[in-house]
Amino acid sequence: MSRTITISPVTRIEGHAKITIQLDDAGTVVDARFHVNEFRGFEKFCEGRLMWEMGGITSRICGICPTSHLITSAKAGDAILAVEIPETAEKLRRLITLAQWIQSHTLSFFHLSSPDFLLGFDSDPARRNIFGLIEHDREFARRGIRLRKFGQEIIEVLGSRRIHTPWAVAGGVREPFDRSKRDYLLGWIPEARETARLALDTLKSIHTRFEHEIPNFGNFRSLHVGLVDREGGLEYYGGTLRVMDGAGNIIADRLDPKDYREHFGEATESWSYLKFPYYKPLGYQQGMYRVGPLARLNICDHIGTPLAELERKEFKAIAGDAGVVNNSFYFHYARLIELLFAVEQAELLLTDESILGTHVRSRAMINRDHGVGASEAPRGTLFHDYEVNQDGVLQKVDLVIATAQNNLAMNKTVQQLAMRYLDGTEISEGLLNRIEAGIRCFDPCLSCSTHAIGAMPLRVQLLGPGGRIIAERTR
Amino acid sequence: MAILTLTIDGEQLSANDDETLLEIARQHDIAIPTLCHLEGLSDVGSCRLCLVEIEGSQKLFPACTTRAQEGMVVRTKTERLQRNRRMIIELLASEGNHQCAVCVVNNHCELQNLAYEVGLTHTRYPYLYPKKRLDASHPDFIIDRNRCVLCTRCVRVCHEVEGAHVWDIAQRGIHCEIISDMDQPWGTSPSCTSCGKCVLVCPTGALIAKGENVAEMEKKTDFLKYIVTARVKREWINTDGEE
Ligand code: SF4
Ligand code: SF4
Ligand code: FES
Numbered sequence: 001m002s003r004t005i006t007i008s009p010v011t012r013i014e015g016h017a018k019i020t021i022q023l024d025d026a027g028t029v030v031d032a033r034f035h036v037n038e039f040r041g042f043e044k045f046c047e048g049r050l051m052w053e054m055g056g057i058t059s060r061i062c063g064i065c066p067t068s069h070l071i072t073s074a075k076a077g078d079a080i081l082a083v084e085i086p087e088t089a090e091k092l093r094r095l096i097t098l099a100q101w102i103q104s105h106t107l108s109f110f111h112l113s114s115p116d117f118l119l120g121f122d123s124d125p126a127r128r129n130i131f132g133l134i135e136h137d138r139e140f141a142r143r144g145i146r147l148r149k150f151g152q153e154i155i156e157v158l159g160s161r162r163i164h165t166p167w168a169v170a171g172g173v174r175e176p177f178d179r180s181k182r183d184y185l186l187g188w189i190p191e192a193r194e195t196a197r198l199a200l201d202t203l204k205s206i207h208t209r210f211e212h213e214i215p216n217f218g219n220f221r222s223l224h225v226g227l228v229d230r231e232g233g234l235e236y237y238g239g240t241l242r243v244m245d246g247a248g249n250i251i252a253d254r255l256d257p258k259d260y261r262e263h264f265g266e267a268t269e270s271w272s273y274l275k276f277p278y279y280k281p282l283g284y285q286q287g288m289y290r291v292g293p294l295a296r297l298n299i300c301d302h303i304g305t306p307l308a309e310l311e312r313k314e315f316k317a318i319a320g321d322a323g324v325v326n327n328s329f330y331f332h333y334a335r336l337i338e339l340l341f342a343v344e345q346a347e348l349l350l351t352d353e354s355i356l357g358t359h360v361r362s363r364a365m366i367n368r369d370h371g372v373g374a375s376e377a378p379r380g381t382l383f384h385d386y387e388v389n390q391d392g393v394l395q396k397v398d399l400v401i402a403t404a405q406n407n408l409a410m411n412k413t414v415q416q417l418a419m420r421y422l423d424g425t426e427i428s429e430g431l432l433n434r435i436e437a438g439i440r441c442f443d444p445c446l447s448c449s450t451h452a453i454g455a456m457p458l459r460v461q462l463l464g465p466g467g468r469i470i471a472e473r474t475r
Numbered sequence: 476m477a478i479l480t481l482t483i484d485g486e487q488l489s490a491n492d493d494e495t496l497l498e499i500a501r502q503h504d505i506a507i508p509t510l511c512h513l514e515g516l517s518d519v520g521s522c523r524l525c526l527v528e529i530e531g532s533q534k535l536f537p538a539c540t541t542r543a544q545e546g547m548v549v550r551t552k553t554e555r556l557q558r559n560r561r562m563i564i565e566l567l568a569s570e571g572n573h574q575c576a577v578c579v580v581n582n583h584c585e586l587q588n589l590a591y592e593v594g595l596t597h598t599r600y601p602y603l604y605p606k607k608r609l610d611a612s613h614p615d616f617i618i619d620r621n622r623c624v625l626c627t628r629c630v631r632v633c634h635e636v637e638g639a640h641v642w643d644i645a646q647r648g649i650h651c652e653i654i655s656d657m658d659q660p661w662g663t664s665p666s667c668t669s670c671g672k673c674v675l676v677c678p679t680g681a682l683i684a685k686g687e688n689v690a691e692m693e694k695k696t697d698f699l700k701y702i703v704t705a706r707v708k709r710e711w712i713n714t715d716g717e718e
Contacts, residue, residue, distance in 0.1 A: 048609065049609075050609070050611060050619075052688050052689075053577055053688070053689055055689065056688065056689030057689075166688055169691075170688075174688070174691070365686065391612050391662075392611055393609065
């Protein structure tokens with residue numbers, strides 16, 4: 001007799017995720033699935049609309065990383081106009097991309113994950129959140145809140161001449177920067193750098209405390225995919241795609257993002273609305289890959305800023321001879337190294353005088369009927385793929401988001417955690433906490449995972465054959 | 476032309492007998508919302524936003540097309556009128572596809588401003604989500620009928636000012652729509668001179684310039700005044716040496 005255990009958040013009906021764990025007759029875990037019931041019909045809904053509207057539309061659909069969608073959409077637009085954007089525009093777009101990293105990575109660590117680490121996975125769920133953290137260490141929490149604000153400040157200073165005015169457009173950006181705003185943002189850098197350091201040191205200090213837990217947090221080989229710059233360094237805005245296997249071999253490099261369809265396929269499963277992208281040459285399942293901080297740190301040869309580069313070397317040491325870190329727990333580690341990089345790189349851009357240039361937009365009409373934009377969103381590589389007719393009316397839209405690309409790996413992580421922490425048929429608090437933390441390594445952009453700050457409210461069902469509920473537990 | 480006196484909102488005013496109630500009200504800073512009216516174009520009285528009450532009649536009258544008469548007592552801000560105006564905007568909102576957040580003229584839209592003005596917070600009518608045609612075939616401009624409120628300003632400016640008469644209304648009732656020439660893609664119109672006047676006078680995001688992004692476009696209708704004045708006063712003719 002096989003049983004299915006279902007864990008599902010109850011507070012948000014739309015956009016929620018649930019987890020089922022499949023047991024065999026002997027009560028051992030055979031499969032685990034992370035169901036996403038968020039239906040994203042907007043690709044279809046965009047067809048027939050105008051190419052120029054996409055920045056505005058897509059940045060509204062995702063409330064969590066709107067800037068990444070805006071930038072990627074503008075890049076797809078550049079490709080359709082077939083223009084080189086002005087140098088200053090590219091620098092400004094780079095700056096706002098880093099700002100999105102700063103605000104998103106800070107949220108992931110300080111607000112969502114650090115309560116697990118500092119208060120413990122098994123601490124009271126009612127306190128295991130940013131509020132509990134404030135009680136526990138007021139100064140630490142305050143710094144996190146401030147750093148996130150810095151990211152938001154950059155976006156606000158650059159991006160909102162008016163409320164909800166998409167700032168990046170096909171061909172460049174809408175408005176040049178100015179000196180006083182630049183100086184204001186530069187003023188934040190020392191504090192931001194210090195906080196990024198503090199986060200990294202804090203995380204490193206808990207690694208030993210959790211050494212028995214870490215090996216079970218999604219520790220498996222998979223491909224790692226992301227953008228790298230021309231010299232193979234960490235990239236966030238441009239560059240080309242690199243694919244590394246779970247043993248650290250680069251199996252594909254310098255792939256033009258515009259050809260991503262040739263290299264990556266998307267499978268669908270009846271039980272999830274999220275697609276399952278895979279690396280084509282290896283096929284579905286075998287072609288499972290991870291994107292995001294862990295993948296980016298693995299695939300790059302170096303990082304272009306000094307402090308982050310030192311940290312990268314230390315990070316690589318965990319990998320030993322293999323040279324690749326396959327444990328999903330270290331997403332957190334990689335994310336914080338990127339946070340430090342983002343602050344350092346933002347400083348470089350802010351002190352570069354050419355960012356104050358006034359030529360920020362190239363104008364052109366429809367010169368190609370197809371354009372792909374790619375950039376590194378905080379959670380991984382994001383693709384926008386538009387087909388237009390000669391008038392600029394969208395004929396086909398395809399968006400490949402980071403969370404979908406990590407889909408297979410997230411399932412595998414949940415499965416591994418269930419195998420380790422499920423004891424008999426009892427759904428313990430400990431299991432729930434681990435699964436929640438396992439999913440959080442990937443920082444997935446599902447409404448549930450970010451809205452419910454701290455402990456996710458969960459409903460757990462133990463189902464027997466035919467869907468009969470054997471046991472139920474709500475938290 | 477005779478001078479007459481009338482009362483608007485309790486104020487005693489004098490006016491010329493060829494002036495409309497709207498003109499008189501505006502001269503005296505009495506605000507009456509309008510949509511289809513645009514100074515410099517003929518009036519058609521089609522949107523009904525400018526309706527006012529006139530004592531002695533149960534009917535409501537459009538201020539833009541009603542001429543003043545001796546002794547008229549006009550009210551422009553009664554409860555009944557406000558209710559009416561709100562209803563008109565609600566109907567306009569529900570019969571088109573107005574997604575302001577992703578519209579090219581967001582924050583610079585007359586329909587949006589009117590909605591604020593009449594205090595629209597929601598609509599009581601179900602949205603119809605009609606399937607309307609978008610035409611981007613013109614090299615410089617786009618017409619997105621999803622946002623058209625059928626004010627016919629484009630029809631009038633093109634006919635009366637530019638003299639090209641590209642636009643017309645086809646169909647009847649709820650199926651009415653603006654068409655170019657013989658209902659062909661705008662880009663193939665032999666009569667359009669690409670002057671852009673229709674785009675500038677359109678109160679919503681229905682007529683827009685190509686390449687503009689969300690919330691990026693601001694319409695300016697000032698040009699119309701200058702063209703009309705120049706025409707009437709023949710100001711562009713160099714009169715030096717005449718007489
Ligand atoms: S661009 Fe000028 S000529 Fe062409 S339709 Fe508009 S108003 Fe008429
Ligand atoms: S296109 Fe614009 S100007 Fe023409 S009728 Fe529609 S709303 Fe009025
Ligand atoms: S402005 Fe008078 S009816 Fe439209």
